[in-house]
Amino acid sequence: MSAAARRHRPFGHWSPESGQPWVIAGPCSAESLDQVLETARALKADGRTQLFRAGVWKPRTRPGAFEGAGYNALEWLQIMRAEVGLPFVVEVGNPQHVERALAAGADAVWIGARTTVNPFYVQEIAEALKGSAVPVLVKNPIHADVGLWLGALERLDKMGLSDLAAVHRGFFATHPEPYRNDPRWELSFELRRLAPDLPIFCDPSHIAGQRDLVESVAQIAMDLALDGLMIEIHPQPDDALSDAAQQLTPERFSSLLDRLAGYIESADPVALALSLSTDREALDQIDAQFVDLIQQRQVIVERLAHRKLQQGASVFQMDRWVDMLEQREAQAQQQGLDPKYVKAFFELVHRYSVQHQAAIYQAQRRDEA
Ligand code: PEP
Ligand code: MN
Numbered sequence: 001m002s003a004a005a006r007r008h009r010p011f012g013h014w015s016p017e018s019g020q021p022w023v024i025a026g027p028c029s030a031e032s033l034d035q036v037l038e039t040a041r042a043l044k045a046d047g048r049t050q051l052f053r054a055g056v057w058k059p060r061t062r063p064g065a066f067e068g069a070g071y072n073a074l075e076w077l078q079i080m081r082a083e084v085g086l087p088f089v090v091e092v093g094n095p096q097h098v099e100r101a102l103a104a105g106a107d108a109v110w111i112g113a114r115t116t117v118n119p120f121y122v123q124e125i126a127e128a129l130k131g132s133a134v135p136v137l138v139k140n141p142i143h144a145d146v147g148l149w150l151g152a153l154e155r156l157d158k159m160g161l162s163d164l165a166a167v168h169r170g171f172f173a174t175h176p177e178p179y180r181n182d183p184r185w186e187l188s189f190e191l192r193r194l195a196p197d198l199p200i201f202c203d204p205s206h207i208a209g210q211r212d213l214v215e216s217v218a219q220i221a222m223d224l225a226l227d228g229l230m231i232e233i234h235p236q237p238d239d240a241l242s243d244a245a246q247q248l249t250p251e252r253f254s255s256l257l258d259r260l261a262g263y264i265e266s267a268d269p270v271a272l273a274l275s276l277s278t279d280r281e282a283l284d285q286i287d288a289q290f291v292d293l294i295q296q297r298q299v300i301v302e303r304l305a306h307r308k309l310q311q312g313a314s315v316f317q318m319d320r321w322v323d324m325l326e327q328r329e330a331q332a333q334q335q336g337l338d339p340k341y342v343k344a345f346f347e348l349v350h351r352y353s354v355q356h357q358a359a360i361y362q363a364q365r366r367d368e369a
Pocket of ligand 1: 028055059111112113114139169206
């Protein structure tokens with residue numbers, strides 16, 4: 001299958017080779033002129049990176065951690081561009097950052113996940129960027145809210161910034177296993193549905209959080225047809241001043257790109273629909289049965305609610321819930337299904353059932369009052 005049919009969604013004035021992803025690469029943080037130059041030279045020699053990334057001001061969770069080299073780092077990036085020839089992109093978190101980044105001739109800027117969450121910040125940044133034609137990348141907000149993500153892009157668009165892209169970097173995970181940030185890929189599909197022409201990059205470094213997982217996340221992003229990758233590269237990752245666990249050496253990055261299977265998008269839509277139709281019809285039938293079963297389940301759930309209320313029992317019965325989950329997970333295991341998937345499914349079913357029963361309790365009380 002040839003991947004050459006893929007056309008890139010436009011961003012900036014660079015473009016990757018046909019059939020290849022967009023690539024933005026560079027260190028989490030610019031730490032010294034030497035580190036910036038060493039990384040950039042290796043990426044330039046590899047030849048597949050369109051934009052060099054480096055954090056100049058770093059949003060750190062706790063104070064006291066390395067907060068970026070600031071204006072010095074902007075100078076290192078300008079030197080890098082003059083000497084190595086790669087355009088650069090930096091993160092901006094407020095209007096002062098924008099002013100300094102634009103003064104340094106940044107080729108693009110990105111808005112970080114901790115900034116996208118706040119419409120006040122995004123608005124201020126958008127206003128500061130107004131009048132420049134600089135390309136802007138918007139990372140997804142930390143929490144899974146596509147509205148905020150799209151809203152940030154719209155705020156920029158309203159200020160006349162039309163050269164935009166999104167970066168999917170995963171979402172806050174209560175249980176960061178195996179990934180540091182939960183990919184929730186369905187949210188980038190939703191963004192694609194709402195903004196079909198917007199390029200969406202994946203940042204597998206911040207999703208994975210550890211270098212051994214970066215490649216497989218990057219491959220998933222390709223298989224899901226995201227437009228490009230933003231990956232953190234450091235010449236000595238273990239000594240990095242931020243995000244040491246997830247950065248790759250330039251050598252490892254080159255071999256990752258060598259191994260990455262390109263886009264698979266050459267299918268003829270008519271032949272594809274035809275070859276999938278029988279299985280899709282079978283799935284439609286199964287799903288119709290699901291809905292029937294949910295309805296049958298609901299009738300029983302309602303009966304149970306009335307009985308529990310009559311008996312003076314509360315809606316939620318912990319023993320029953322624990323038992324139920326164990327049974328379902330054991331059955332999943334026996335039948336070769338992923339127990340986590342089956343558990344998540346029944347959590348949803350049960351959550352709805354509890355809500356519905358609570359509503360029945362309330363309605364009953366209203367009737368009695
Ligand atoms: C980064 O790219 O280094 C960064 C801080 O990312 P995020 O905003 O996605 O956490
Ligand atoms: Mn980082």
